Amino acid sequence: MANVHINKYQNDPQRCMSSATRDTGSQIKRIPVKEPTWRDLHDLKEAGESYDELLSRMIRRERDYRDWKMIVEIEEAGEFVAFDPDEILRDD
Numbered sequence: 001m002a003n004v005h006i007n008k009y010q011n012d013p014q015r016c017m018s019s020a021t022r023d024t025g026s027q028i029k030r031i032p033v034k035e036p037t038w039r040d041l042h043d044l045k046e047a048g049e050s051y052d053e054l055l056s057r058m059i060r061r062e063r064d065y066r067d068w069k070m071i072v073e074i075e076e077a078g079e080f081v082a083f084d085p086d087e088i089l090r091d092d
Contacts, residue, residue, distance in 0.1 A: 033041070045054045 041051065041054065044058075045051065049057075
């Protein structure tokens with residue numbers, strides 16, 4: 001689960017959240033975030049979901065979005081070559 005604390009050593013108080021994965025060998029890392037960001041993350045988190053799971057889900061979505069965006073840009077630029085996958089496989 002998330003461990004949230006105020007960083008007492010900074011003039012600008014920040015929130016830190018950390019979450020261990022289920023793997024017992026995983027290290028816990030802390031990510032300093034400001035209060036509004038922490039609240040936004042908390043609001044996005046589903047019931048029973050750890051911050052680690054939330055961030056993993058967000059990373060997957062961002063990667064999917066970047067892949068989709070790249071495909072759209074290639075289609076719009078017209079910089080692609082049509083190919084027949086069966087023909088490529090026959091050459092092996």
